[in-house]
Amino acid sequence: MLIGTFGIHKFILGYTTEGVIYIVTFFVLMFLTIITCGIGGFLFIPFGAIPLIEGIIYLTKTDEEFYEIYQKNKKPWF
Numbered sequence: 001m002l003i004g005t006f007g008i009h010k011f012i013l014g015y016t017t018e019g020v021i022y023i024v025t026f027f028v029l030m031f032l033t034i035i036t037c038g039i040g041g042f043l044f045i046p047f048g049a050i051p052l053i054e055g056i057i058y059l060t061k062t063d064e065e066f067y068e069i070y071q072k073n074k075k076p077w078f
Contacts, residue, residue: 004051004052004055005022005026005047005048005051006023006026007019007020007021007023007026007051009051009054009055009058010076013070013071013076014074015074015076017076018077025047029043029044053078054078057078058070
């Protein structure tokens with residue numbers, strides 16, 4: 001989950017736009033956390049859950065399913 005929040009997994013799969021969305025969202029939330037003296041940090045909880053859920057979905061697929069869904073059909077989200 002450490003690099004999942006940055007969207008590194010999206011770049012590895014070849015989904016550049018989605019990876020940039022992850023990075024921009026991370027830095028916007030970080031900025032909000034700094035501006036609000038930590039109160040905005042609560043927004044990281046749901047944002048951190050998304051890459052965790054994606055990781056679980058990726059790991060529970062067989063190699064054939066993973067290739068078919070994410071490489072061949074290019075399904076970028078869940």
